[in-house]
Structures are given as structure tokens and as C-alpha cells.
Amino acid sequence: MDRPRHLTARAVTDSLVGSEEPSVRYLVRRDVLGDDPDSRAMRGLADEIRRSPRVAALLDGHGRRGASTYGKWQGAHWVTLALVELAHPGGDRRVAALVDETLDHWTAQRFLRDREVTPWQASGAYVPIIAGRARRCASQHGAALLIAAHFGGVDDRARLIEQRLADWQWPDGGWNCDRRTEASMSSVNETLLPLRGLAAVSGSSAAPVRAAREFLLERRVAFRRTDSRPLHPNVMDLHFPPYWHYDLLAGLDGLAQSGGLADERCERALDLLEARRRADGWWSADARWYRVADTGSNVESVDWGPTGASRRNEWVTVRALAVLRAAGREPGGFGTISRGRA
Numbered sequence: 001m002d003r004p005r006h007l008t009a010r011a012v013t014d015s016l017v018g019s020e021e022p023s024v025r026y027l028v029r030r031d032v033l034g035d036d037p038d039s040r041a042m043r044g045l046a047d048e049i050r051r052s053p054r055v056a057a058l059l060d061g062h063g064r065r066g067a068s069t070y071g072k073w074q075g076a077h078w079v080t081l082a083l084v085e086l087a088h089p090g091g092d093r094r095v096a097a098l099v100d101e102t103l104d105h106w107t108a109q110r111f112l113r114d115r116e117v118t119p120w121q122a123s124g125a126y127v128p129i130i131a132g133r134a135r136r137c138a139s140q141h142g143a144a145l146l147i148a149a150h151f152g153g154v155d156d157r158a159r160l161i162e163q164r165l166a167d168w169q170w171p172d173g174g175w176n177c178d179r180r181t182e183a184s185m186s187s188v189n190e191t192l193l194p195l196r197g198l199a200a201v202s203g204s205s206a207a208p209v210r211a212a213r214e215f216l217l218e219r220r221v222a223f224r225r226t227d228s229r230p231l232h233p234n235v236m237d238l239h240f241p242p243y244w245h246y247d248l249l250a251g252l253d254g255l256a257q258s259g260g261l262a263d264e265r266c267e268r269a270l271d272l273l274e275a276r277r278r279a280d281g282w283w284s285a286d287a288r289w290y291r292v293a294d295t296g297s298n299v300e301s302v303d304w305g306p307t308g309a310s311r312r313n314e315w316v317t318v319r320a321l322a323v324l325r326a327a328g329r330e331p332g333g334f335g336t337i338s339r340g341r342a
Contacts, residue, residue: 008281009321009330016318022048023086024314030087031322032330046089054302058082059094061301069105070140073243073290073300076101081143084150085241099147103157106144111136111164119179127168131181134168138175138194139244141165145197154201162201165194166208173211188231188246191215192254204259213260221251221269237286238276240304240315245289248272249319256326270327273320282312283320 016028026045029035035042049055058079067074073082076098083095090096113126114134121128128135141161148158168175174186175194195212202209219225222235230236235247242250252269255261277283285307290300305313324330 012281012317013321016314016321019314021054021314022052023054023088024318026087027322028318032318032325046087049086049088050092052086055083055086055088057301059098062098063094069101072298077105077140077143077147078243080147080151081243082241084147090151095151099151099153102144102147103153103155103161106141107157107160111141112160114167119181128179130179131184133170133176133184135177135179136168136175137177138165138168138190139192142175142192142194142197143244145201146193149197149200158201162198165198169194169208169211173213173215186215188216188219188235188251189244192242192246192250193244195258196254199258209258213255213258216251216255217260217263217265220265221255222248222272223268234287236272238283238316238320239287239289240285240313240319241289243289249316249323252323252327253319256323261323261327266327270324270329273323274329277320278309278312280312283317284309284311285313285316 013028013032016024017033019025019028022045026042026049029042029045030037037043037046062074062076062079065071065074067076069076070078072078080095080098080102088095110125111127114129115123115126117123117128117130119130141164145158145161145165148154148161165175170176170186172186174188174191176183176185176187176190178187191212195209195216198206198209198212204210204213219231222231223229224231231246234245235251237247238249239245239247248269252261252266252273255263255266260266285305286309288304288307290298290304292301292303293299305315307313321330
């Protein structure tokens with residue numbers, strides 16, 4: 001006979017609270033158990049994140065490889081985005097320098113000028129406008145805005161990015177960088193990070209946030225509007241980190257952060273996320289968007305856990321539990337479990 005579900009959930013949460021990763025411990029306590037981030041114990045845990053081996057490896061990997069700002073996944077842009085996902089508290093000079101580098105990069109002059117062009121006309125010095133729509137990889141600017149909000153850098157550069165995203169938003173509420181004239185629909189890949197970044201800076205009631213949220217909700221998070229099939233097979237796979245890619249869990253997480261998770265159009269996606277839970281109460285990562293190697297593209301400085309249905313993944317599990325808790329779907333009883341390490 002299966003264990004009662006609430007007991008399984010408590011066993012998983014107990015294990016996460018005792019993780020060797022301080023970020024996992026922090027995230028499960030903040031986002032699943034509801035601990036106050038301003039409490040002494042949570043502030044101490046945040047300081048442990050700052051000094052953790054994973055953070056050191058990310059920062060040292062960037063310094064050692066000398067990647068360009070957007071170099072995947074070693075550049076300042078990606079390292080600081082990873083630190084956001086880790087709940088890094090800031091207060092580190094190296095991190096502050098990487099945040100500055102990222103914001104400077106995405107507010108360069110070439111992103112401040114728009115110009116009408118033909119589909120394949122060179123446009124390195126400005127943002128191309130084709131058939132009346134800005135063809136901009138808005139996930140880049142959305143991530144930069146999220147980074148600024150997390151690290152307390154909502155300065156003139158962040159406000160400029162906020163305005164540029166609003167300028168580039170398509171009529172359907174999203175963004176797309178597809179230069180083909182016939183491309184008339186936004187991309188979920190290019191919409192998720194702008195939604196998260198704008199919600200963090202502008203608030204969930206801001207018009208661009210509402211429009212972007214509606215774009216995802218019209219698709220019930222992960223499905224075609226016309227025939228109810230998944231938007232793409234990859235969207236049904238769970239990953240961590242998602243980087244700029246979109247999937248079921250990343251979409252639900254973005255809607256949770258932007259105030260859209262209570263919408264009934266999330267129900268099917270939430271059902272599927274619950275169905276992906278293993279018998280032991282954990283979730284697995286189905287695939288990864290990175291490699292851990294010395295050279296090549298899409299190379300990471302750290303491993304984000306195992307992939308495959310037979311192996312549990314802490315990062316995916318804590319993210320899934322946080323989404324389900326935000327949706328009011330998680331069994332009760334968490335308040336009495338052991339808090340593990342401080």
C-alpha cells in the first residue's frame with residue numbers, strides 16, 4: 001500500500017531541508033514552508049549561500065574562462081541569472097560587478113534605436129522592426145531586468161530596459177525575435193523572462209505584465225490553442241536551470257511569480273505537474289540544456305543534478321513543490337517538520 005500522500009510530502013521536505021546545498025534549504029524553507037526571509041535563521045542561511053561552493057564555482061568559472069557577457073553559460077548574464085535562481089543575497093563585490101556588466105551590456109546604444117528593415121537586412125546597430133513589430137530576443141532583456149530587481153539595482157538602466165520591453169511587446173502580449181515577415185505570433189521562449197522581470201520591477205498589475213501573462217494563459221501554460229496539443233515536445237520535459245528555454249514547470253513558476261497561477265486555465269498544467277511526481281514524492285529532471293566540460297558551447301561550471309526518470313533532482317523538486325504550494329495544492333502538515341540545518 002502506498003504511503004499517505006501527506007507523509008510522503010513531509011519526508012521529501014525533510015530531506016530537502018537537510019540538503020547539502022544551502023540554496024535548496026533556503027528555497028524550500030521560504031517557498032514551501034513559508035519561513036520569514038528576515039528571520040535570523042534565514043539571514044544566516046542566505047549568508048551561507050553567498051559563501052557556498054556552488055556560488056564560488058560559478059564565479060570562478062566565469063573568471064577562468066573570460067566569457068563574453070552573454071557567453072553560454074559562463075558569461076556575466078548567465079552567472080548572475082543562476083545566482084538569482086540560487087537566491088544569492090548579494091553583498092559581494094564580484095557579483096555586483098557582474099550585475100553592472102550585464103546591465104551595461106543590454107543598455108548599449110544598439111538596443112536604444114529601432115529601425116524599419118527588410119527581413120534579412122543587417123541590423124547590428126539597432127533593433128530591427130519588420131512588418132511593424134520589433135524582432136528582439138526579449139528573453140535577454142527580461143533576464144537582465146530580473147537580475148536588477150533581485151540584486152537591488154533598479155536604477156536608470158533597469159528602468160530603460162523596462163521601457164524598451166514595453167516598446168517591443170507584440171499585440172498578442174509576448175515577444176519574438178523571428179525575422180520572417182510571416183511570423184505574427186509571439187514566442188513563449190522569448191516571453192517568460194520578460195514576464196518575470198517586468199513583474200519583479202513593475203508589479204503584477206502593470207499593463208505589460210498583464211498582457212504577457214494573458215499570452216501564456218491563453219495557451220493554458222503549455223498547449224496549442226487550436227488542438228490542445230503541447231506547444232512542443234520539449235515543453236513537457238522538466239529542466240533545471242531552464243536558462244532561456246520554456247517548459248511546463250518554468251511556465252507555471254513564471255505565472256506564480258507574476259500573479260497568474262490562480263487562473264483556472266492553469267489547472268491542466270498543474271494536474272500534469274502533479275502527475276509527474278514519482279511514487280516516492282520527488283520529481284526528476286528529464287533533460288538538461290548544459291554540459292559540464294572544459295571547452296565547447298553550452299558549458300557549465302557546475303552540475304545541476306541528475307537527469308532521467310529513475311533519479312530524483314532536488315532543484316526540480318523544490319521548484320515543483322513551491323509552485324504547487326502557491327497554487328494551494330500541497331498537502332498540509334509542513335509546519336511541524338524538522339527544520340534541519342540552520
